[in-house]
Amino acid sequence: MGDKYSLRDIVQTKKGHPCGSDQWEIIRVGMDFKIKCLGCGRVVMLPRSKFEKSVKKIVKKVEDDSQE
Incomplete structure (x- = not known):
C-alpha cells in the first residue's frame, strides 16, 4: 500500500520524449515499469x-x- 506510483497514473519525466511530449501513463507496475507516451x-x-x-x-x- 505504500507504493508511490499506481496503474493509470500520469507522470512527467525530466527529459522529454523525441516526439516532444514529457507525459507518460503507467500501464504496468512491479520490478519493471511499462509506460506509454x-x-x-x-x-x-x-x-x-x-x-x-x-x-x-x-x-x-x-x-x-x-x-464499483
Whole structure:
C-alpha cells in the first residue's frame, strides 16, 4: 500500500520524449515499469530504479476508491 506510483497514473519525466511530449501513463507496475507516451503512443519498459530517477512529478493520480 505504500507504493508511490499506481496503474493509470500520469507522470512527467525530466527529459522529454523525441516526439516532444514529457507525459507518460503507467500501464504496468512491479520490478519493471511499462509506460506509454501520451504524445505518440510509444510503449517503453524500464527497470524500477531507472523509472524512479527519470520521473519529475506525478501529474494526475488515479483514485483507488472507484471500484464499483
